[in-house]
Amino acid sequence: MTLETAAATASYGTxxxxxxxxxxxxxxxxxxxEAMFQIYSFCRQVDDIxxxxxxxxxxxxxxxxxxxDIDALYQGHPPARLRDYVASVQRFGLxxxxxxxxxxxxxxxxxxxxxxxxxxxxxxxxxxxxxxxxRLSVRVFGVAQDDGILLxxxxxxxxxxxxxxxxxxEDAAIGRLYLPREGLLHAGITSVxxxxxxxxxxxxxxxxxxxxxxxxxxxxxxxxxxxxxxxVVRAPRIMSKYYRAILExxxxxxxxxxxxxxxxxxxxxxxxxxxxxxx
Numbered sequence: 001m002t003l004e005t006a007a008a009t010a011s012y013g014t015x016x017x018x019x020x021x022x023x024x025x026x027x028x029x030x031x032x033x034e035a036m037f038q039i040y041s042f043c044r045q046v047d048d049i050x051x052x053x054x055x056x057x058x059x060x061x062x063x064x065x066x067x068x069d070i071d072a073l074y075q076g077h078p079p080a081r082l083r084d085y086v087a088s089v090q091r092f093g094l095x096x097x098x099x100x101x102x103x104x105x106x107x108x109x110x111x112x113x114x115x116x117x118x119x120x121x122x123x124x125x126x127x128x129x130x131x132x133x134x135r136l137s138v139r140v141f142g143v144a145q146d147d148g149i150l151l152x153x154x155x156x157x158x159x160x161x162x163x164x165x166x167x168x169x170e171d172a173a174i175g176r177l178y179l180p181r182e183g184l185l186h187a188g189i190t191s192v193x194x195x196x197x198x199x200x201x202x203x204x205x206x207x208x209x210x211x212x213x214x215x216x217x218x219x220x221x222x223x224x225x226x227x228x229x230x231x232v233v234r235a236p237r238i239m240s241k242y243y244r245a246i247l248e249x250x251x252x253x254x255x256x257x258x259x260x261x262x263x264x265x266x267x268x269x270x271x272x273x274x275x276x277x278x279x
Contacts, residue, residue, distance in 0.1 A: 023269060024238040027277045028140075035088035035140045036235075042085075043102060043133055050106040051174075059110045063103050070099045092139045098132045105129035109176065116181040116192040123157070125178070131156030134236075142232050151224040151233075155240055158217035161210050162247045168207075169259060172198045179206050199257055207255040211247065218244050234276060241272045 025036045049062045073082045073089065074096045088094060105128025108114060117125065134152025143151060164171075164178040171178060172194035184190070184197065187205035191197055197206075221240055225233040242264060249262045 023273055024235045024242070027238075027273075028235055031088075031091060032140050032142075035092055035094075036137065038085050038088055039094075039133065039136050039140070042099065046103055046106045050109045056110055056112075060107065063107050063110065066103050067100060070096060070103070088140075094136050094139055098135045101128045101132035105132065113175040115175075115177045115194065116179060116184055116197075119180045119182055122178065122180050126157045126160040127153075130160035137236070141235060143228060147224050147228055151221055151236060154217040154224065155221040155236055158214050158221060159239065159243050161214035161217070162243045162250075165207055165210055165214070165250050165255075166246060166262060168198055168203075168255070179210070183209055201256065203257070204255040211251060214247055218247070237276050238272060241276060242269065245272070 025033055025040070028036060046063060046066055049059050049066075052059060069079045069082055072078055073085060078086055105125055108125055108128070114125070131152045134156040135149065138148030138152050141148075168179070175194060177192060177194040177197055179197065181192070183206040184192070187200075187202040189197055189200050189202055189206065191200075197203065218240060221236075225237050225240070245264050245268060246262060249264070253260060253262055
C-alpha cells in the first residue's frame with residue numbers, strides 16, 4: 001500500500017468511525033476492510049451531495065460528474081478521487097452498474113424532494129440506495145453469487161425501511177416523506193405535506209405495514225446467511241442484528257407523536273459485536 005492509499009484508507013475509517021457500519025467492518029481482514037471503507041466513503045460523498053442545501057442544478061451536476069468518474073475508473077483512467085479504488089474493483093470484481101445505481105438512487109431526492117412515493121418507487125429507491133450497496137459488499141465478503149444477490153436484496157431493503165421508520169421526523173424537517181402513498185391513503189391521510197403527515201394520529205397505521213415488510217426482509221436475509229459459512233457473513237449479520245434491534249425499539253416506542261429518538265446503546269452494540277464477530 002502506498003502512503004497515499006494508506007492515508008486515504010485511514011480517512012475512510014475515520015469518516016465511518018461514528019457509525020454502526022464501522023463496528024461491523026473493522027472485524028474484516030485488511031483488504032476487505034479497505035474495500036468496504038472505500039464503498040462507504042463513496043456512498044457518503046454522493047449522499048452528502050443529495051442531502052446538501054445547495055442549488056438543485058449544482059447537485060445534479062455533481063452527481064453527473066460522479067457518473068463520469070465511475071466510467072473513467074472502469075475504462076482504466078480513474079480520476080484522483082477514485083485512483084485507490086482500482087485494486088478493490090479488480091480484487092473483488094466490483095461492478096460498475098452497482099456504483100451507478102447508488103448515484104441514481106441519491107439523485108431521486110434531488111430534482112424535487114421525495115414525498116409519499118408509490119410502493120414501486122419506494123422499492124426502487126431502496127434497491128438503489130441500499131441493496132446496490134449490498135451487491136458491492138457481498139462481493140467483498142465473498143458470498144456466493146446467487147446467495148449474495150439475495151442477501152443484498154433482502155438485507156438492503158430491511159436496513160433502508162428501518163432507516164425510513166427511524167428518521168420520519170428528521171426527514172420531514174427537510175421536506176422529505178418516504179412513507180408510501182398507498183399506505184397514507186389506506187390510513188385515511190390525504191396530505192403529502194411531510195409535517196402534516198407526521199402529526200396525523202393515523203400515522204401508526206401507515207408505519208405498521210412497513211414494520212412487517214422490514215421484518216420479513218430481515219427473516220429472509222437470516223435464511224440466506226444461515227446457509228453460508230459463518231466467517232463469510234459475520235459483517236452483514238452484525239449489521240442485521242444492529243438494525244433489527246433498532247426496528248424492535250421503534251415498535252416498542254410506537255409511532256404516535258411525540259416520538260423520542262431511538263438509538264441502540266453501547267452495551268447492546270457490544271453484546272451483538274461480541275456474539276457475532278467471534279468465530
